[in-house]
Amino acid sequence: MKPELHFFIGKGGVGKSTTAALCALFSSLAGRRTLLVSMDPAHNQGDIFESRFGEKPRKVLPTLTVREIDADYWMTRHLKETRDQIKRTYLYESAFNLLDHFKVLQFSPGLEEYALLRAFEDVLAHAGHQDRIIFDMAPTAITLRFFSLPAISLIWLDELTKLRSLICEKKEIITKIQGPGQPVQGDRVMEKLHHLAERHTRLRDRLVSQATRIHLVLNNDRLSLVEASRIRKRLGDMDIRIEDLLVNRLPPGQSADEITRAFEPVKCATLPLATEALIGLPALRRFLETQGDIFPRLL
Amino acid sequence: MSEEAKGSWIGALGRKTLRLWRIVDTVSRAKAVDTLTVELEELENIFSLLVLGAFVGLPSPPIHLTMDLMPEMPHEFERMIEKIGTAHDPLGELFSALGIG
Numbered sequence: 059m060k061p062e063l064h065f066f067i068g069k070g071g072v073g074k075s076t077t078a079a080l081c082a083l084f085s086s087l088a089g090r091r092t093l094l095v096s097m098d099p100a101h102n103q104g105d106i107f108e109s110r111f112g113e114k115p116r117k118v119l120p121t122l123t124v125r126e127i128d129a130d131y132w133m134t135r136h137l138k139e140t141r142d143q144i145k146r147t148y149l150y151e152s153a154f155n156l157l158d159h160f161k162v163l164q165f166s167p168g169l170e171e172y173a174l175l176r177a178f179e180d181v182l183a184h185a186g187h188q189d190r191i192i193f194d195m196a197p198t199a200i201t202l203r204f205f206s207l208p209a210i211s212l213i214w215l216d217e218l219t220k221l222r223s224l225i226c227e228k229k230e231i232i233t234k235i236q237g238p239g240q241p242v243q244g245d246r247v248m249e250k251l252h253h254l255a256e257r258h259t260r261l262r263d264r265l266v267s268q269a270t271r272i273h274l275v276l277n278n279d280r281l282s283l284v285e286a287s288r289i290r291k292r293l294g295d296m297d298i299r300i301e302d303l304l305v306n307r308l309p310p311g312q313s314a315d316e317i318t319r320a321f322e323p324v325k326c327a328t329l330p331l332a333t334e335a336l337i338g339l340p341a342l343r344r345f346l347e348t349q350g351d352i353f354p355r356l357l
Numbered sequence: 358m359s360e361e362a363k364g365s366w367i368g369a370l371g372r373k374t375l376r377l378w379r380i381v382d383t384v385s386r387a388k389a390v391d392t393l394t395v396e397l398e399e400l401e402n403i404f405s406l407l408v409l410g411a412f413v414g415l416p417s418p419p420i421h422l423t424m425d426l427m428p429e430m431p432h433e434f435e436r437m438i439e440k441i442g443t444a445h446d447p448l449g450e451l452f453s454a455l456g457i458g
Contacts, residue, residue, distance in 0.1 A: 136424070143428035156427075156434060163420060166411065172421040207419065214418035218426075221404050228397040235386050235393070246429045247404075254425055 068275035086122035132173035
């Protein structure tokens with residue numbers, strides 16, 4: 059069975075990493091095999107668990123593993139793979155010229171979210187034995203680009219495939235006119251387009267699937283609310299729905315009614331301002347003991 | 358004319374007609390192929406510009422698609438770079454396409 063996916067998203071500094079860590083710990087203590095993945099370049103999970111994490115998943119508890127995505131590693135790996143393929147398929151002289159132009163591409167916008175998408179694919183490929191995967195996401199801008207990338211890629215792939223089909227049809231007609239018995243050669247670009255379309259369809263379907271839940275974390279302040287509304291709209295445009303809202307660090311005596319009303323009918327949960335710094339497993343456990351009833355509603 | 362001579366004359370005419378037919382067929386096929394090749398090249402140019410436009414300053418698809426498709430498009434890439442070279446001399450390119458000069 060495929061693991062459930064939980065994404066914790068929201069404005070920078072609202073407490074995504076801490077709430078993701080608390081949810082992961084709660085899930086693990088409830089006996090579910092849980093993988094916590096940090097996609098945030100700030101990588102706070104190491105500070106929260108007082109441990110060092112990296113690309114190789116590391117066990118914190120028997121049922122809790124943490125992995126920190128290194129976007130630079132995925133970007134470098136993608137560039138290297140493309141460069142190697144170019145060297146294999148291009149003539150020496152052309153490859154030499156192309157690699158010169160290629161240097162510019164590594165500074166192109168859009169590579170960072172693609173690196174995250176490749177890391178996401180890798181996480182899914184290696185986490186089949188987990189019950190839940192909890193993603194602590196990057197700040198809003200890059201997260202939205204990450205979610206929209208498969209759909210945008212599919213729009214382009216659709217148009218390119220139509221044009222390439224026309225090219226293949228013309229090539230086939232030319233081969234037929236040139237005489238019977240001429241072999242019709244397969245088109246490698248077309249094969250690649252089909253392969254890419256399948257890959258991005260799989261990713262898009264996974265992001266909009268029922269087993270994928272988006273938790274929008276925010277604080278009880280104006281800026282946080284405005285940004286959360288924007289996130290909700292942008293995700294809605296991509297047919298990605300927000301499972302629930304989590305108003306974090308709610309000071310005593312305040313209520314989150316305004317937020318609840320603004321986001322109806324999305325469920326809204328609140329987490330109070332912690333009385334101690336939520337750093338280290340013992341502190342996280344203590345917080346769960348007092349606020350544990352909120353988490354079963356999220357997971 | 359004897360029956361034998363008549364037969365061989367008809368045979369020779371048949372062979373000549375067949376040869377003529379083959380020549381006409383080859384010429385027509387070559388003409389059709391030429392026309393379609395020009396059309397195909399134009400389509401391939403559009404495809405190259407769409408995928409590899411980033412290299413010549415055109416809006417391009419998400420950069421990872423360019424990078425994923427680029428290894429499969431060596432000929433398109435070469436042609437695009439050539440086009441940049443001839444862009445400064447469009448008349449020269451036109452004359453060479455028409456076989457003038």
